Amino acid sequence: MKASEIKMTPIEYFFNIYLGREVGVCGELIYKGFGSIENNEPVIEKQKEKNLTYLNEAYAFSFLVNNSVAFERLEKIIVLFLLRKTKPREIEKFLISQPIKIESTDDIDDLFSDDDDALYSNTDGSASFNKKEREILTTHSNTAITNFIQKIDSHILDLTKNEKKLLSCFDEFYKSFRYGRFHPKNIDSYNKDSAILNDILVYCLKINTHPTIPIYDRKEHALYNLGICINNLSHKYYTVIAELASEMNIFTYELHDASDAQLVFWNNECSLHDIFFQNRIAREELFYYFSYDEIKKIIKKIFPEWEIPLPLGLILDNVVDFLTYGNNQSFVDSVNESLEDWAEACKDSAASKQKIKKREEEIHALISHFQELRE
Structure with a gap:
């Protein structure tokens, strides 16, 4: 179907096309991040003297940075959908102040409705939202964003204790160690990414589950339980986005065929580890x-x-x-x-x-x- 056969307002185009691509990117990040710790690196519970188990810091960093970014972006997609419902004029001004640039094609001029030029004239929308809303759209804190989502709609995103714990670990990493080795606070801070991942895996070992696949060691059991948590979070976020998109009669939830994002969001198994x-x-x-x-x-x-x-x-x-x-x-x-x-x-x-x-x-x-x- 040609672009000239589709009529979308700039708002619809942003939520359908731009944010739709973001959903796919987030799925790929989750897959690649989890895949980075699917290896034979040993994991041992920390002893009383707090000796840190060996774990390749590159794998730990990749898992933490990819997942913290992916879930933050999914949360912000949900926030934008909710703000569109509760503050439609503010969303219009917000998008106007950050114009969408489209590569020129023969029929792209016909993509938008005829009256859009008058409606979306060049105005300053940088102050469209209040201070709290602007902070949420720029923060890297998963916990802050999910709390904001639940204040708007207390029923839309129901997170478990384990899911909240995992998101807080992502926040700890992103706040304290995204650039940690460039600005070490002390001599022991160089391996904080490995320490955070190790704490996550040790925490997951204590979760009582009954795997349906062969489990060969304690690390694999921890990965299985961690995969359950990430699997459930991914599905909850994707389901919310799909429902909000359906209310607008758009297809933000569509994913590239045979992509890793499809494996993440459409996974019917209990754990992401199953994939x-x-x-x-x-x-x-x-x-x-x-x-x-x-x-x-x-x-x-x-x-x-x-x-x-x-x-x-x-x-x-x-x-x-x-x-x-x-x-x-x-x-x-x-x-x-x-x-x-x-x-x-x-x-x-x-x-x-x-x-x-x-x-x-x-x-x-x-x-x-x-x-x-x-x-």
Whole structure:
């Protein structure tokens, strides 16, 4: 559809196109941030002498900066939608004072309604909002923004204790250590990003959950619980934005197809960690598929009594992209579908998941033994 076939006011264009792109960016930031701590870095609970566990500070920083920025931006999208409802004229002036620049195209002049030029003349809207509202639109505090949202509408965003705790950790990082190593307050401040992440993971270890995927160590359990919290926050924010956009009959919530943002906001699993675990399953099943004969030969020689499961009948249509770029959701989905087909004898979905979980534990153990026996 050509731009000339769409009639949008500048307000609609801003909320539909500009903020719609912001939603996608936020999803990508959340995915990349969480992915940065999906690695083999060790995590150990801090001892009484407050020795900090080793964790690569680059991974910690990436997780904290990406997520703190992503949730702040999602919150500000919600704030702007709410202000449009409660203070429409102020929103008009606010956008006028910060004009939208559009690259020239043959038919872009027809994008806006005919009477928009008179309505949106060049006026000064820098003081459109009161002092508190201006502070909220410029602050980096997730806690302050969510409190402001709830003052406007107390029912629109219901956050749990764990979710509030996580947002406060993002605030602590962004306020005290976004540029921390450039201006250290003392000799011990250089690793505050690692300390904050470590505190988050230790806190998450204490949350009582029942993972439906194999958990190999305490860090992975912490990641699973952290992933639940981020997953729930992401879905709450995205749902609110989608509902507010629908009230305006616009599509701010639309996302690029097959994007990481889609994986974050449309994830049907319990935890964001599940997404990365599914990628790991795809890698291990692919390796097992190609190495089955050699694995069976070596393992059976040492442990003849072991039962060696057969490889899945994988569809390799997208395997080149998967190997080249490290991820291809179509291939990952096809591996999961193959697993579900393999476990289809279990009519109970819970039993089916347990069967898949057991298989993946066995495949993981076989690959680990195979590596050790070859060394």
